[in-house]
Amino acid sequence: MNTDTYLQHIDTEGRTLIDAVAAAPEAAVAACPDWTNRELAKHMGDVYGFVMAQLRAGNPEARTPPDATPAPDTGDIAPWFRERHQDVLATLRATAPETPVWTFGPDKTAAFFFRRMAHETAVHRWDAQQAAGALTPIDSELALDGVNEVLEVFMLHRRVNEPPESSLHLHRTDGEGEWMLVAKDGTLTVTNEHAKGDAAARGSAQDLLLYLWGRGRGSLECYGDDALIDAWGAVTP
Template sequence: MLTYERRCAEIIHQTSLLVSSLDGADLGVQVPSTPDWTLNQLVRHVGLAHRWADMMIRERVAEIPYDRNQAQELDSYVGEKASEVVPWLVEGAASLSEALSEVDPDEMIAVLGGHPGPRVWSRRMTHETVLHRWDVANALGVPFELDPEVARDTLIEWTDLALPFAFYRWPEQTAPLVGPGRTVHLHATDADAELVIDLTDSRPVVRHSHEKAAVAVRGPVVELALAVYRRRPVEGLEVFGDAELLDLLLDRVRF
C-alpha cells in the first residue's frame, strides 16, 4: 500500500491533475457518474470534503463530527467559473496535506472504525480525489490515467472500507450476498493485487491471496478499481464463474 507520506503528497497531486482538466470547461454540465451534480457542484464537493478532513485533523477532534461535513450541501453552487473554484480547491488540498504532515499518523484523532484518523483520512481523501478526478474527466471526455500503485491502493481501500461499511450501514441490502461458497476473487493483471472476498459469513472477510472462488474478475488494476467503485461496467474485464454474484456485489456495495 502507499505510504502515509505518499498519500499526503497524492492529495495535492491528484487535485492538480483534476483542475488541469477544468481550464475553459463549462462547469454547468451534468456529471454522468454523479447525475445530481454539475461539475461546479462536484468540484465544491471535493473541496468541502478536503476542508472537513482538514478541520478534524487540525482541531484534533476525538469523534468524527458528521454534522460539520458540508460536502453534500451543494444546491447553492451554481454559475461559478473555473477561475473562481480552482484556486479554492488547490488551496484546500494543500492545507489538508500540510495538516496531515504535521501530526503523528497513528494519533487517535477523528478515529474511524477503531483506526487512527490521520491514516484513514489521508487515504480516504486521496481516493476521494482520484475517483472524482475520473468523474471530471469522464464528464468532459478527456483522457484519464492513474499510476498503478495508486490504483492498487484505491482497490484495496474499497475492500478495507467501502465493503465493511456497506454491510454495517445496509444489512438488509447486503444480506443476499451471504451464503455457502460465496467468494469473489479480484485479480489485477498488472500489479501485485489479488484479493479474495469471503462472503460465507455475516460479515465479509478479505484475504490477500490467490484462491479459487465462486467468481473471479481479472483486468488492469486501474480498471478493477473503477469497476468496484461503479465508475465502469465489468464488461471488457475477464469474468469467470458466477457473474451474477459479482454483479450483485457491485450493486449492493455502495459508498
C-alpha cells in the first residue's frame, strides 16, 4: 500500500469519524469504556498533534513534544477535530515519506506515520460509528495492511501484554492472508504460513484487525481454547 493510498484513507476515514462524533458526541465508546465520542475525538486530535510535531522536527534521534492545541472544554468538538484532521493531512502531504523522523517502530522515516495514521483513524472511526449506531466496514485491503502492521510493529515491538506460551493461527477469509504466531520461552515469532496452532481464528481482514486491537471476536470463527484466544486478543490494545 503506497503513501497516496494511505492519505486517501486518512482523508475519508477522518471525515467519516467527524460525522459520527458530530452525530453522537456523548455516545459511549465500547472499546474504550471511559470515553464518549467526544473523548475519542480529543484523543485523535492529540495523536495528530504528536505526529505533526515529529514530522515537522525531522529528528530521528529524539521524540519531539507534541503540538499542544487544546480541545475545547465545552461545546461542539467537531470543528476543532476537523481542523486537526486537515492539519495532519497537510503536514503529511508536505513531508516526503523517506524523511528521517522519530517513531516508536523500527521504521524511522515519515512513511511510518502515513501508515500508522491510516490505521489509527480507521479503527477509531469504526469505534465512533459503533457508538453512534451506524457502522460501515473498513476497506478490506486497508484492514489486511492493518493486520500486518499490528503483527510487525505492535506484537513484536510495542505489545502491552505478553502472549500466552502457545501458538495462534490466523486465517483471512475475504482474500489471501495467513499468519502463525508462536510464543515460546519468552520469544514471539510471526510468520506468514498455513500451520496448525494451539488455537485458530478465521474471518475477514476487518474482523481479524479488530480482534487484534481488542475489539472482540466479532464474526470470527474460533477454534481451540477460549482462554488462549482471548489472551492473544489482549496483547496489543
